[in-house]
Amino acid sequence: MNASVGKKERRLSRLQNLAIVFLTLSALALFANLPLFGPLSDRSLVELARDRVRREAVVTAAAPSGAASFVFPVRMVYTNRFARQGADALTTLSDEFERAGTYLGEAIGSAYERERVSSTVFLSALRAEGLYFDFTAPLHTELLAQMLSVSLPDAVPPVIRRILLSPSGEHDALLYAEDGSGIHYRCATAVSTASLTEFLASRSGSGANFAFQFSPVYGDLSPCTLILSDPAPRAALSAVNALSGNEDEFLRRAEFNAHTENRFTESSGTVIVREVSSTLYLRPDGTIEYQGTETVPGSIYFVPSAVPGTPTLSEAAATAQNLALTLLGDSLGDAALYLSDAAQNGNRYEITFDLMANGTLIRYSDGSHAGSVTIDGNRVTAFTFKARSYTVTDDTPLLLPFAQAAAIARVWQGAELIVAYVDTLGDEVAPAWIAE
Secondary structure, three states: OHHHHHHHHHHHHHHHHHHHHHHHHHHHHHHHHOEOOHHHOOOEHHHHHHHHHHHHHHOOOOOOOOOOOOOOEEEEEEEOOOOEEEEEEEEOOOHHHHHHHHHHHHHHHHOEEEEEEOHHHHHHHHHOOEEEEEEEEEEEHHHHHHHHOOOOOOOOOOEEEEEEEEEEOOEEEEEEEEOOOOOEEEEEOOOOHHHHHHHHHOOOOEEEEEHHHHOOOOOOEOOOOEEEOOOOOOOOEEEEEOOOOOHHHHHHHOOOOOOOOOEEEOOOOOEEEEOOOEEEEEOOOOEEEEEEOOOOOOOOOEOOOOOOOOOOHHHHHHHHHHHHHHHHHHHHEOOEEEEEEEEEEOOEEEEEEEEEEOOEEEEEOOOOOOEEEEEEOOEEEEEEEEOEEEEEOOOOOOOOOHHHHHHHHOOOOOEOEEEEEEEOOOOEEEEEEEEO
8 A cells, every 4th residue: 555655656746847847948938939128129039049050050251360340331121021111320230230130141151153133123122022231332242241250152242232132932032232333133042031031020110112112203313212211310410620639649549759859830730740751640620641651560550461461351451440440549439430442453452431420421521531541562551531529419400301302312313312411520510311
């Protein structure tokens, strides 16, 4: 009798333990699928883990230790079966891009079988389901791949302005790309159509459309002009000359001796500092210019490269960005620097920089750039930068309605309408519609 009771108790104990284990696993599974709080509030731990696995699967050539981390402005559009949503005023550091960047990295890293397609085919793909990226200016894919930590296959065009990831029925997703000259391409990828479709279905945001969808009303604009029903609010900026009164600090950042005897001020107010093989000009409007012929390893003017004296685009761009950030430091205030173009001619590079504030571009009224760096071989031979500091204010100016701005922009056939800050070198910088 006692033996029978003991067996029943042991069986009951095992059943209780199994029930506890089952309930614990169920609770963990439920917890893992619960949405998080804060900037990841629409994602669960399972989704984050799935993205991490996917990202690691396509990172075949991570950026080397110490490589520059590039940041770019970007606009995005999600089109699913029911709606099209968009977001502007983003950067590649934004949470929004971080989520979608998993698919972009996988697509670029796995692209193959590139073929040229017409603009009509590209626009037709934009009408359907897809994940769209607009980098606001032509972007070297070598730098984009480095930022995404993926290898760059030959199938991807060397320069990209716009990218569309499009679900493709039972096949893997397709990558459509527009390069810097308006030529369009299509590549096959290893991105799962089912996974991309599921991601698109989970997105939300401001209603979005493209100008070509309203032809002929907006037929004079660039077809890819983005029209948002609820664009991001943009506060005005205050601006000051960051160089004024801080000349010695900028000299030290530029590796010049602030107390050298070879320093004098012209009648125009320009401070000129000469050293053995280089000259620095600090102009009263805040412009800093440099010309030099020699440098030494370890200097901000030296370009380290795997092949001595023959830097790659990434190596030259990294040196130019490091110089820009070292020189300007935190003097930009609420603005951020980004690499806007890089032209190569043999071992000579001309790299330009512009500014953005909270993802919105800052443009100068005269059309000039915020900075440029000239690299020849393993040395920086010239640079020009505007030392301007920006602060976001509490004032949010009203913009013209899109329809009115489009009517004005018709005189520039094919121009793309965007919102940007326009700096006239005054004390206040307001957002406005511009045609590019």
